Amino acid sequence: MADVTRQAVEQIVEALGGKDNISSATHCVTRLRLVLHDDEKVDQEKLESLNLVRGSFSTAGQFQVIIGQGTVEKVYAELLPITGLGEASKDETKQAAQEKQNWLQRGVKMLADIFIPILPAIVTAGLLLGLNNLLVGEGIFFDNQSIIDVYPQWADLADIINLIANAAFTFLPALIGWSAVQRFGGSPLLGIVLGLILVHPDLLNAWAYGDAAEAGEIPVWNLFGLEIEQVGYQGQVLPVLIASFVLAKIENFMKRITPDAIEMLVVAPVALLVTGFLSFILIGPVMFTVGNGITDFFVMMFENFSALGGLLYGLLYAPLVVTGLHHTFLAVDLQLVGSDAIDGTFLWPILALSNIAQGSAAFAIMMATRSENMKGLSFTSGISAWLGVTEPAMFGVNLRYKFPFVCAVIGSAIAATYVSLNNVLAGSIGVGGVPGIFSILPEDWIPFLIGMVIVIIVPFVLTYGYAKLKKQDV
Incomplete structure (x- = not known):
């Protein structure tokens, strides 16, 4: 990553349409979050060619520029004196962004504002339930027996872990x-x-x-x-x-x-x-x-039309992330986890597989590109996606070239159809991507692992093959 200099940040401001086009600015862990007067004034091609920028996208009334963890704070510190803006809080920038949103975008944003702050507790609970699954799941390490069946002295340990993990859901x-x-x-x-x-x-x-x-x-x-x-x-x-x-x-x-x-x-x-x-x-x-x-x-839907339901959700989940509409399904996931009608949610495993698919497509670009800068970006964003954070891979790499995004969606849809046909359920919501397996019910691990193999291989092969056969300039 290039050094954060005033000149480098001035280039970002210029590509954004100049300082007069920026109404409000804040940042999160990896991205500048901007409210612009006119998104049409942004020279996105020039913006994404800059060394400091990993990608950019517009969503929910905000124009977001992916910079990277740590670096974004330095860029923001240089941005304020260049633009003459005061340091805005996230709430102030969100309020400014809402003025540009329609009723649907405001509704989705409201759900995101409610559920995102409690996600750390939900994800932590999911990981701990995954640990509990390892202890109580039959057939994982021993035939038709769990660890606590073979080692009864561990039963109370598992019980305490289960109590701690279940608190967030209870x-x-x-x-x-x-x-x-x-x-x-x-x-x-x-x-x-x-x-x-x-x-x-x-x-x-x-x-x-x-x-x-x-x-x-x-x-x-x-x-x-x-x-x-x-x-x-x-x-x-x-x-x-x-x-x-x-x-x-x-x-x-x-x-x-x-x-x-x-x-x-x-x-x-x-x-x-x-x-x-x-x-x-x-x-x-x-x-x-x-x-x-x-x-x-x-x-x-998933009991009677499991293949169709899995296919559609696998196809649509990544595009929903682009628009921000995926936040609406978090409430559905939580409702399914809390229902006594089934043992868990069949939607969340598809989310985890979709994250892996985006990372696999980014890894394929890493192998296909001749740009050293893109190799580094693809590698780090691919790792991030496999660990459940897809934005760097999706917006910084895959959507930049478009075909990797499509290839990832294809792989996700195939895997989603497979796991839906096999009734794979997650007992809780955890970390998306590869660690997601710990939230899957132990009896569903094998079909979920097969789904993981699909989203690792299919997007990689399709993306790399298309780049080479079509001689795409990446």
Whole structure:
């Protein structure tokens, strides 16, 4: 990577249409996140030819320039005095970007803002559940036996690991409540309390609802003649999302009409009390039905049309990442993981395979290119994709030449069809890419490994073969 000099950053600004075209700027771990007055003024070919730039793309109202970890902070530090911009927070840049978004983009962005902050907890839980799977899965190391069957003294260790890993999923509504209420402008602490209310141990566990309903043993409250089911919402996503929105709006309304002297005594109690009643009387039952309907739809699709479902999701997942729409499926994955209808999610394994496919295509470019700079970029971005972060490979390499992206999608679709036909399930959401195997149920490891072989070989062979046969200049 080239040195970060003022002149090098000035070239980036010039390719972006000049300093007057930049409205707001911030950065994340690897990318500059910019809001531009006019995206059409960007000379993308010139921009991506610069040594500091690994790729660029526009999404959700932001123009993002991939620089690389560590280097992006130095580029940003030079960018501010060149453009005359003040240091903007991520929230300010997001707000500026939202003004350029349509209703669909704003909806997807809202889901991303809610779920991305809790992903570290979910991914950590997924990795720990993978470790637990190694200990309790039968047939992995011993015929028809697990490690704890052969070594019973390890059973309590596995039990503790399982408890620690399951906490994030057991109290998922609390995590979502914290993030969602914060996103909707309320107090995050009240969001946590709301989530905990919805999974209170005195309520009937949501996973026992089906058996209790069949036996006619669902406990109820009698509220002035109105019977309200005492049901928790473990593993549910939609009830706490809607309840969080209501809580934030009530809290903000109460703050506006309540004198400062009694705000602490009035605002939070009223907001929680009203939202709690609405959650158990209306929001919870309605959203519980809607959430189960969504789950049943996807389960029906993959049970009756598994090949078609896998093929379509395998084809569409990478393009969805380009548009940002893939964030909507995180809620579906969490709903599937929390459902008692199946043992896990059939969508997440396809995500993991899609990440590997993008990395394989990048490795093929590394072998085919004559550019030393592109060799280095392809190698590092390929490794990143295999470890679950696809943006450098996808935007910095594959979409730059287009055909590697298409080849990766083809490989992903083939592998997705195969694993769907074999009913491969992930028991949790973990790290995408190669480490994703630890989130797969142990009995599904073999077909998932075959899927991994497909997404390693097919995209690589297709990309390398096309580059050589068509004599593509890479």
